[in-house]
Amino acid sequence: GKAPILKAYFPCIGCVHAISTDSPDLEPVLKHSIEHFNNNTGHSHLFTLREVKSAHRQVVAGLNFDITYTIVQTNCSKERFLSLHGDCVALPNGDDGECRGNLFMDIKNKIANFSQSCTLYSGDDLVEALPKPCPGCPRDIPVDSPELKEVLGHSIAQLNAENDHPFYFKIDTVKKATSQVVAGTKYVIEFRARETKCSKESNTELTEDCEIKHLGQSLDCNANVYMRPWENKVVPTVKCQALDMTEMARRPPGFSPFRSVTVQETKEGRTDSDFIEDVVAITPPYDTGAPDDLIPDIHVQPDSLSFKLISDFPEATSPKCPGRPWKPASWKDPNTETTEFSDFDLLDALS
Incomplete structure (x- = not known):
């Protein structure tokens, strides 16, 4: 018999071969193809790659690529963004399309020739707000x-x-x-x-x-x-x-309006105790149940205080001493009636 015949198969170097759609060799090809589409279409928004459907390559004096891929509209408008970047995301209801491109890359890995055709399909109206992060937003x-x-x-x-x-x-x-x-x-x-x-x-x-x-x-x-x-x-x-x-300047808690009142100049010889007597005297006393002769008559000088009570103050009622009610006393006009002054010290009565 005859010996078996061995056949050698050599790949066709210059033939068109299918390559993986995930091949790293396609990255510059796809980048150029999508940039070309975004720069040469009248659509208001930028598009990005959705899927590579097929890819073929041929070795010549350089490389020929034949690719088919789909694109989808992003949230980045051309009015605000010149090119795609990491924050541009695909819109679920945006327009999409399919493209087929042919690209020739010379032996220096420079793109020497390119052509492609794309078909767009209208999606739902763009009603979604720009998702965060928004690079152009404050x-x-x-x-x-x-x-x-x-x-x-x-x-x-x-x-x-x-x-x-x-x-x-x-x-x-x-x-x-x-x-x-x-x-x-x-x-x-x-x-x-x-x-x-x-x-x-x-x-x-x-x-x-x-x-x-x-x-x-x-x-x-x-x-x-x-x-x-x-x-x-x-x-x-x-x-x-x-x-x-x-x-x-904020008023501290508990600040009383009386603190800001300027006290009128007192006559020579008057002391702080004189001023206290004037303040106490303007409040009409009530009956304490004690004999009247224990408390001397007090003469009131009208308008002796340096401040006026205003309407939004609490009611000008007399203070009440614990367990001893007060009653108004009859007023006496110092200009018409004179009463002999006593050496009784009012401060002793108050103590």
């Missing part, structure tokens, strides 16, 4: 964040440059801060500034050791700071409103 920053140090420095420098006050102001409290990415970064800050002891006449600039003046002026401020670090560009704007000093 985001809150902790008021003690180190990120704010430079921004606050620009803000207070702008405030002191525009303010004609003879003393420098210093940031005392940061109330709120946000940042927003807008071809740079825009910071919006609310803060309170306080007057310091450092005068502009004797100091060229505000320094860290400038102390806040205890009774100095206070300002409520809103600052907008636009920064483009790669251009060394900073544009701060600051608007402030002066706080009334009465807003800063």
